[in-house]
Amino acid sequence: MYERENCSAARALELVGERWSLLIIRNAVFSGMKRFSEFERRLGIAPNILAKRLDGFVSDGLMELRPAEDTAGAHDYVLTHKGRELGLVIMALTEWGDRWAAPKGPPVYFEHDTCGGRVHVTAGCEECGQAPAVAEVGVVPGPGANAEQRKRRRT
Amino acid sequence: MYERENCSAARALELVGERWSLLIIRNAVFSGMKRFSEFERRLGIAPNILAKRLDGFVSDGLMELRPAEDTAGAHDYVLTHKGRELGLVIMALTEWGDRWAAPKGPPVYFEHDTCGGRVHVTAGCEECGQAPAVAEVGVVPGPGANAEQRKRRRT
Numbered sequence: 001m002y003e004r005e006n007c008s009a010a011r012a013l014e015l016v017g018e019r020w021s022l023l024i025i026r027n028a029v030f031s032g033m034k035r036f037s038e039f040e041r042r043l044g045i046a047p048n049i050l051a052k053r054l055d056g057f058v059s060d061g062l063m064e065l066r067p068a069e070d071t072a073g074a075h076d077y078v079l080t081h082k083g084r085e086l087g088l089v090i091m092a093l094t095e096w097g098d099r100w101a102a103p104k105g106p107p108v109y110f111e112h113d114t115c116g117g118r119v120h121v122t123a124g125c126e127e128c129g130q131a132p133a134v135a136e137v138g139v140v141p142g143p144g145a146n147a148e149q150r151k152r153r154r155t
Numbered sequence: 156m157y158e159r160e161n162c163s164a165a166r167a168l169e170l171v172g173e174r175w176s177l178l179i180i181r182n183a184v185f186s187g188m189k190r191f192s193e194f195e196r197r198l199g200i201a202p203n204i205l206a207k208r209l210d211g212f213v214s215d216g217l218m219e220l221r222p223a224e225d226t227a228g229a230h231d232y233v234l235t236h237k238g239r240e241l242g243l244v245i246m247a248l249t250e251w252g253d254r255w256a257a258p259k260g261p262p263v264y265f266e267h268d269t270c271g272g273r274v275h276v277t278a279g280c281e282e283c284g285q286a287p288a289v290a291e292v293g294v295v296p297g298p299g300a301n302a303e304q305r306k307r308r309r310t
Contacts (some may be wrong), residue, residue: 009177106299132274139264
């Protein structure tokens with residue numbers, strides 16, 4: 001879909017940029033959901049769309065199909081490490097929505113399991129240790145840059 | 156689209172979950188793009204889709220339409236604070252893609268303008284100061300939770 005893009009955000013969106021994708025992953029990461037019927041019921045999503053998304057997640061290595069432990073013949077969609085790490089993207093998206101699209105206040109907060117503290121997503125600079133605002137962050141070519149991207153280097 | 160969801164991630168996706176949305180915002184935030192023709196050329200996106208997305212961003216307060224300073228009659232799509240803050244979501248998505256979908260290495264790195272240090276997106280706990288992995292983060296009802304969400308509180 002974004003063939004012209006040599007961009008990791010575009011590649012991520014190829015995997016999770018379709019309707020419902022990130023909300024399915026959200027329920028898997030933060031509600032521990034694994035079963036087709038549970039995703040269907042809680043999300044109110046059409047079963048053909050849900051099947052397409054879950055099968056895509058399995059093909060793309062975001063989930064693994066495993067026999068269910070509690071029901072013979074049933075199977076679960078279990079997040080891989082790759083899939084689970086999308087939790088950070090979902091947290092960033094949620095906090096943006098909390099700030100800009102939650103008139104009644106945040107529906108949920110993120111909490112650190114081990115200490116009960118509130119968890120937030122921030123940018124952090126590994127050099128000075130500060131948390132820069134987006135306006136203070138630029139992009140520079142990395143090892144995977146193409147010729148055009150190298151040329152565009154800001155000076 | 157996600158009417159049943161009382162969720163800030165779902166509300167954010169209502170605004171930027173359509174195809175191309177986050178890549179248009181990416182170019183605005185990190186390449187300073189403002190002009191219709193420039194988005195069209197760089198993204199290779201169909202002009203009718205691009206117009207629909209940009210108009211939606213203006214309606215939703217992510218961008219403002221302003222007369223162009225350099226060309227009479229032209230106008231620019233300028234990010235608002237609300238729109239610019241999506242940069243953090245895009246950074247999180249990019250870093251996920253760098254880790255899981257960039258066989259040649261990251262196409263770009265994020266850099267702190269003021270000190271030149273590498274910038275990363277992380278979760279941080281405001282209580283203990285640690286950076287918890289996604290698996291160590293749970294959700295608890297916030298002030299905007301509905302009755303069902305309060306009931307689901309993990310114990």
